[in-house]
Amino acid sequence: MSPLSALSQVTSRIGFVATASTTNEDPYLLARKLASLDYISKSRAAWNVVTTGAPGQDLLSVPSRARLRQALSARLRSLTKPTTSD
Numbered sequence: 665m666s667p668l669s670a671l672s673q674v675t676s677r678i679g680f681v682a683t684a685s686t687t688n689e690d691p692y693l694l695a696r697k698l699a700s701l702d703y704i705s706k707s708r709a710a711w712n713v714v715t716t717g718a719p720g721q722d723l724l725s726v727p728s729r730a731r732l733r734q735a736l737s738a739r740l741r742s743l744t745k746p747t748t749s750d
Contacts, residue, residue: 672705
């Protein structure tokens with residue numbers, strides 16, 4: 665995501681969409697990267713959710729991929745949700 669972060673500094677009207685598979689990325693680290701990109705780009709970042717199987721596994725059915733995508737999206741949202749201090 666470094667190229668996206670760099671491009672965000674020299675543009676002001678372009679949004680940035682990162683494609684990442686959580687098969688190859690730890691969800692917590694992916695959430696941190698996306699949150700950083702969103703912060704650096706002043707809220708112009710988005711994530712293209714890709715649900716892939718692990719190498720050597722059979723492909724997931726469409727309903728299974730949809731459930732996995734929803735679960736991963738919810739997890740990422742919970743990890744990137746702003747915290748409030750009292």
